[in-house]
Amino acid sequence: MADYRTAVPSDESGILSVWAESFPGALEAVRADWEAVPERDSRTFVAADPSGVLAVVLYVPRLLRSSSGAPVRVGGVGAVATRTDARRRGHARRLLELALEAMARDGCAWSLLFTGSPQVYTSLGWRTFPLRERTAEPPHPAPPADGVRPVPIVRWRTLAPIHAAFNAHRPLTAVRGPVDWTRGVGRRLGPPARLFAYADRGYVALADRGERLELTELAVLDEEAAWALARHAASLAGGRPVTIRCPRDPLTEPALRRAFGALRPGRDEGMARPVHAGAAEIDALVRAPEATFWLADGF
Template sequence: WSEVYGYTYQAQAARFASDPAEQRHTYVAVAADGTVLSTLHYRLSRRRDATGAPRLVGEVDSVTTRADARRQGHATRLLRMALDALRRDGCDWSLLVATEDGRPLYERYGWRCYGEPWRRGTILGELPRTTGAFVVRPYDPLSASEGWDPIAAVDVAFNRRRPLTVVRNAAYWRGYAALRVGTWIATEGLVIFAAFRGAADPRALGYAMAEFYPDAFQVRDIGALPEEAGVPLALLTAIAAEARRRGIPLAGRMYLPQEPPIDAALDRLFGPTLHAGQDDGHLMARPIASGFTEQQLDAIFTAPDAHFSAIDLF
């Protein structure tokens, strides 16, 4: 993966370390001299279906083939092996993120494209005045004594029945998130903002994960306690204020679920510039279990409150 995609070896090593079964879940095509020609990896997660019930999902890491070994059938054979493994593991369905070149192969084996909804806008006026009801500040779970626990508690309350979301248990936060999200914090400038009742209150009321670029900011994920309707506005306002402090244009791209408090906060901040769309052609899924239908899969992605978070991508 490092050679083909140009990622650092350290980043790839951290990525694989976040899967406790990385060796069992990795397949390779090897030349006679031992050179790895093509490789595929998958990991198992539990994502909620349209009813909120957890389903076992096989998340396939893109098949990667060396340039001089392509069009020789390696990727096809590896994908067939992975499908057999997903069936043996008892997966209900499978998810992957495809490159443009790889999409035809996945379509041939039953994966279909689903959109990734987003909302965009530019803040033209002044930021909303804070009421003082919440204290919002950057929160680093890698250095805080409470670790991921405050974020995990909000996530459970916010996403308990939300379609398409990953069931993020304690092992997820202390293993996967600590390695993967921790890498984004260290190398990509991801900032987690958390809302509290007061400066000394250890109980988080909400969180948001944001990235800042030269020309815009992006919000990857958000969560708030259901009874705290004012938290999304406080979080998003704090992110916009940080963008302004950095001298970044107040143009935002948000991958957030549809919830009345979130919708109201976005309307308040972005006003008439707010518009919605989706990324197409990359997110793909297919049923695996014989008793799991295309209709059930469609229902997950089209549920009004469904949310696909990029932080869960392997």
């Protein structure tokens, strides 16, 4: 019979083995995220029997903005995995229940997760909502914009005030601190993504995925910066399809439409669940057109 509990240090090799099996090619990224979680063992839940670790669920506390823009404590769920020979036995479900109990004790208003298998979570109260992903094809190759320069992520201190100002009241957005920038955000906005800044008034993160370009983050202080960075992204796309992961914001929307023409809704979804907040608050949160969860803040 399996034991469902929080992790202990001796579980580490078993946890990593389950993740290596479930997330081939991404183990180091998952491990790095896990190592950055405060009090990680008390927020890592495992199903184990004499053969070792069978399943893992990780809960990450974060400050995210509510529908009113106020920072609230949120429970992010990530790295959910079950050993191949132990699947379809309810292990992940039981661990998710333990994680929800921990979130309630920690005072979380709601919970957030991202998955390609939403059916696993709907029975426990999570509901899907569309992310602000859109796709486009530049109408024609654009010349590079003047004044846009590459910037390394190690210069995050120049980017942080722009990000904070652009997202000061934006629902779903994480409140980033220095540790967030230097660890998870720094890694996710690093290669293959490239960062470009326009003076000290805006920046964009672009990842070349071969057949398409991905705009993973955009923050600006004025319309001039928005146009320069959107035009630069279009120039690097070179006519390829572009995935745009940013909100419908009055500062950036005109520039994006000017650079890329028609913007079509994407298919990516997130999942949210009330913990202490009411269902109406979650509904208002995910429906707000200006809301976004920057993927660089992922769990």
